[in-house]
Amino acid sequence: MKIIRYQDSENKIKFAAETANGILELDGSIYDNPVVTPTIADVKKILAPVDPPTIYCIGLNYLFHAQEGGLPKPDYPILFMKSPTTLQNPNDPIEIPTHLKSEQVDFECELAVVIGKKCKNVSKENALDFVLGYTCGHDVSARDWQIKFGGSQWCKGKTFDTFCPLGPTLVTTDEITNPNDLKIKTILNGEIMQDWNTNDMIFDVPTLIEFLSGSTTLMPGTVILTGTPHGVGLARKPPVYLQNEDTVTIEIEKIGSLTNPVIDEPT
Numbered sequence: 538m539k540i541i542r543y544q545d546s547e548n549k550i551k552f553a554a555e556t557a558n559g560i561l562e563l564d565g566s567i568y569d570n571p572v573v574t575p576t577i578a579d580v581k582k583i584l585a586p587v588d589p590p591t592i593y594c595i596g597l598n599y600l601f602h603a604q605e606g607g608l609p610k611p612d613y614p615i616l617f618m619k620s621p622t623t624l625q626n627p628n629d630p631i632e633i634p635t636h637l638k639s640e641q642v643d644f645e646c647e648l649a650v651v652i653g654k655k656c657k658n659v660s661k662e663n664a665l666d667f668v669l670g671y672t673c674g675h676d677v678s679a680r681d682w683q684i685k686f687g688g689s690q691w692c693k694g695k696t697f698d699t700f701c702p703l704g705p706t707l708v709t710t711d712e713i714t715n716p717n718d719l720k721i722k723t724i725l726n727g728e729i730m731q732d733w734n735t736n737d738m739i740f741d742v743p744t745l746i747e748f749l750s751g752s753t754t755l756m757p758g759t760v761i762l763t764g765t766p767h768g769v770g771l772a773r774k775p776p777v778y779l780q781n782e783d784t785v786t787i788e789i790e791k792i793g794s795l796t797n798p799v800i801d802e803p804t
Contacts, residue, residue: 540567540670540707542586545579553578555706567707568653568669568757584626586672586707587651589760592619593749594676594695598764599737605772614740614748617691619676619762623701627795631677632699632802633779639679639697642779642799645765646723646731646787648716649674649703650742652759656750664746667755670709671716673787673795674762675702677779680771702787702797703760713791716742720790721766726783733766 539555540563552563552571560578563571567587596615597603603610625631633642653669676695683694713719717738723731740748745761770777779785783799 538573538709538712540586540709541580541705542584542707543578543580544582544584546581548581550584551578553580582626583628583705585624585703586705587703587758587760588624589621589651589758590756592621592623592701592760592762594619594762595740595745595764596691598739599733599766600739601733601737601767602765602769603739605767610739614745616749617695619692619701620696622698623696625699625702625797627702627704628797629702630699630798630800631675631702631779631785632697632800633781634679634697635802635804637682637697639681639694640778641680641771641776643678643680643770644723644725644730644779644785645676645678645769646721646789647674647676647762647765648719648721648735648742648789650716650746650761650763651707652755652761653757655754655756656746657754658752659747659750661743661747664743664750665710667746668710668742669757670707671713671789671792672703672707673705673789673792674760675785675787675795675797676762676765677701680778701762702795704795706793708792719792720788722788723768724786724788725777725779730770730777731766731768733768735763737766738764
């Protein structure tokens, strides 16, 4: 099932399914076997497919990305987090920080995993049983705040408002049985910048869920950003960073395209 979260003409937030008969309203929670109704959804605006309680992020999880940065293959997943306030909808703008100024805002296409059931201490053998589905994620990163000004922590450079676009659809696990065999791309102003496959992950999706749920409860709606492949702007010569009036698209096979314009943060 392909699920969308949307705002209707009365500004109510609802869920629907993309079907051969159109976009149809869902009845019930997306975490508890929702039913597709015959009612055509009144879609005014597409929203990020979930409103996550927590956003876990994995750094250096593609082998070629680690190599392009001259960094060793990690022994354990490298974890950081984004605030839920980083969430951004499809087609809404990524804002380059101007108040706490950044001049090195980078793009990172990522497969986003959405947890569907409360879980703790799961094994990688049954980890996918706790996944609701997958969507396109964009780990927007202010490299100057991540590397130079963040006090050796990545979170500040990763957690500015609008720095986590998600969407447009949430594709359930019955349609994606192997999340580690999907083509993934970043397209900036019509030019392909990243073009790879999720099979290059150092730690695959089941291993990440096993690691993140270790002695830790993952709640329904939790989002896991699983890392980015090589080709990021920081590693290019010369570097390529997002600029006002850019348009950036994340594409993932079987999921679709997540597009956002880029603007300077309004003052």
